[in-house]
Amino acid sequence: MKLRTFVFNPVEENTYLLYDDTKECVIIDPGCYSPAEQAQLKEFIQEKGLTVKHILNTHLHFDHCFGINFVSNTYGVGLQAHKGDEEFLHHLPEQAARFGFHVNEENPVISQYINEGDIISFGEQTLKAIHVPGHSPGSIVFYSEEYGCLFVGDVLFQQSIGRTDLPGGDYDTLIYGIKAKLYTLPDETRVFPGHGPDTTIGFEKRNNFYVKGNI
Numbered sequence: 001m002k003l004r005t006f007v008f009n010p011v012e013e014n015t016y017l018l019y020d021d022t023k024e025c026v027i028i029d030p031g032c033y034s035p036a037e038q039a040q041l042k043e044f045i046q047e048k049g050l051t052v053k054h055i056l057n058t059h060l061h062f063d064h065c066f067g068i069n070f071v072s073n074t075y076g077v078g079l080q081a082h083k084g085d086e087e088f089l090h091h092l093p094e095q096a097a098r099f100g101f102h103v104n105e106e107n108p109v110i111s112q113y114i115n116e117g118d119i120i121s122f123g124e125q126t127l128k129a130i131h132v133p134g135h136s137p138g139s140i141v142f143y144s145e146e147y148g149c150l151f152v153g154d155v156l157f158q159q160s161i162g163r164t165d166l167p168g169g170d171y172d173t174l175i176y177g178i179k180a181k182l183y184t185l186p187d188e189t190r191v192f193p194g195h196g197p198d199t200t201i202g203f204e205k206r207n208n209f210y211v212k213g214n215i
């Protein structure tokens with residue numbers, strides 16, 4: 001499995017594109033905001049000759065959603081996300097406006113719900129969905145057991161955690177989920193967050209004091 005990371009929009013959100021030799025790909029959290037960012041994503045897909053199979057969202061805060069309509073309309077694929085965050089989609093323009101962004105298009109809709117334990121396939125790859133609420137009610141983490149990597153959205157960052165003061169957030173729930181569902185994965189598991197650099201489960205267990213202090 002191959003990975004391409006794009007850093008999109010002024011919030012510096014990580015959009016991950018996973019693909020393999022079959023040339024099928026998935027896009028996790030398409031956050032492309034400007035036409036230039038949309039073109040960057042499109043050119044990469046074109047250059048590699050990829051077929052987009054799924055749009056997978058870890059959660060539905062606006063900074064992870066800017067590019068959903070673009071990808072959906074360009075490649076004819078629907079959004080997959082957890083029902084717990086669906087409500088956010090109804091308020092995307094307001095959410096975005098609060099942070100100074102202008103969104104002037106129809107709100108995206110979820111075409112397929114993702115639930116705890118679901119297996120998502122593309123090419124010869126599988127990703128398992130793990131529900132870790134607390135940053136948002138519907139936060140989902142995507143796990144490739146074969147490659148030992150985890151796409152966590154805003155659940156866990158290098159030496160930090162997602163904020164829990166937004167609607168539907170809950171601090172204790174987030175800490176519990178990280179410990180019960182992520183820290184139980186192998187230490188060498190690579191963690192790719194929604195913002196900032198990647199890390200590993202082992203590094204976070206040793207160095208993430210937001211979680212550690214709560215053991």
Ligand SMILES: [Zn+2]
Nearest residue numbers: 059061135154
């Ligand atoms: Zn978020």
Ligand SMILES: [Zn+2]
Nearest residue numbers: 061063154194
């Ligand atoms: Zn975010």
